[in-house]
Amino acid sequence: MSGEGKVVAITGASSGIGEATALLLAERGARLVLGARRTDRLEDLVDRIERAGGTAVSARVDVTRREDLHALVALARERFGRLDVLVGNAGVGPISPLDDLRVDEWDEMVDVNIKGVLHGIAAALPVFREQRAGHFVTTSSTAAFTVAPAMAVYAGTKVAVRAICEGLRQEAGPTVRVTTVFPGFVHTGFAEASSNPVVRERIAGMRDEIAISPDSIARAIAFAIEEPAEVDVNEVVVRPAAQS
Numbered sequence: 100m101s102g103e104g105k106v107v108a109i110t111g112a113s114s115g116i117g118e119a120t121a122l123l124l125a126e127r128g129a130r131l132v133l134g135a136r137r138t139d140r141l142e143d144l145v146d147r148i149e150r151a152g153g154t155a156v157s158a159r160v161d162v163t164r165r166e167d168l169h170a171l172v173a174l175a176r177e178r179f180g181r182l183d184v185l186v187g188n189a190g191v192g193p194i195s196p197l198d199d200l201r202v203d204e205w206d207e208m209v210d211v212n213i214k215g216v217l218h219g220i221a222a223a224l225p226v227f228r229e230q231r232a233g234h235f236v237t238t239s240s241t242a243a244f245t246v247a248p249a250m251a252v253y254a255g256t257k258v259a260v261r262a263i264c265e266g267l268r269q270e271a272g273p274t275v276r277v278t279t280v281f282p283g284f285v286h287t288g289f290a291e292a293s294s295n296p297v298v299r300e301r302i303a304g305m306r307d308e309i310a311i312s313p314d315s316i317a318r319a320i321a322f323a324i325e326e327p328a329e330v331d332v333n334e335v336v337v338r339p340a341a342q343s
């Protein structure tokens with residue numbers, strides 16, 4: 100398997116898609132460097148991976164802090180001598196109608212979903228250049244293609260992620276690969292993120308009706324990573340068959 104032995108750092112690894120990706124890649128022989136803010140969950144995940152015979156380390160990472168991404172990349176190099184893949188997956192979705200004026204939550208979405216991704220690029224790109232090899236995998240959303248009421252700011256951040264990753268791909272050259280994953284409705288804690296009770300209830304109802312397992316997104320990420328170095332899987336959309 101061409102993913103075997105790869106050193107993969109994942110942000111937002113403490114739950115949902117990030118956690119599922121860590122477990123799958125570890126099973127397939129990758130060495131994991133896991134970041135998020137909830138270190139208790141990360142430590143538990145490292146423990147589960149190691150007990151199953153895999154290799155993982157973790158660090159507290161807040162992606163809004165530039166230095167935390169540099170520290171995550173440094174940890175990969177220190178422990179494993181290199182970084183092959185950065186999965187920029189951390190994201191928040193406290194969605195609400197614009198009329199609610201939940202401006203702090205707009206700020207949070209911009210800071211985590213957009214700046215968090217940029218901080219990862221800033222930390223890993225020089226390392227990928229030096230190694231003459233590397234792979235950015237970033238989690239956008241089908242909200243990058245379809246805006247719906249209450250989704251304006253969140254969708255805006257995911258459109259931005261798509262644009263940034265496409266620009267990165269064009270500039271990357273032949274040695275750096277760039278994959279953007281666009282999940283549809285996935286069964287994670289994400290549905291509880293809205294602080295608007297009406298929106299939260301609506302989203303939770305949709306989740307229970309149509310959401311797919313985070314394992315499907317993990318498999319799409321593994322597919323992109325495991326393709327040969329000369330193959331760049333750029334955009335992968337994975338949504339529930341029932342999602343319009």
Ligand SMILES: NC(=O)c1ccc[n+]([C@@H]2O[C@H](COP(=O)([O-])OP(=O)(O)OC[C@H]3O[C@@H](n4cnc5c(N)ncnc54)[C@H](OP(=O)(O)O)[C@@H]3O)[C@@H](O)[C@H]2O)c1
Pocket residue numbers: 110111112113114115116117134135136137138160161162163188189190191192211238239240241281282283284285286287288289290313
């Ligand atoms: N679930 C869906 O339907 C869906 C659909 C499309 C796209 N997505 C995207 O998928 C990604 C993962 O979300 P999920 O669905 O797996 O939800 P989740 O279970 O809530 O996971 C979000 C992850 O992001 C981390 N995170 C949030 N803020 C962070 C910060 N400031 N610094 C570092 N890590 C932070 C969280 O860890 P800590 O809280 O421990 O820091 C957590 O590990 C997000 O980018 C989301 O936008 C989700």
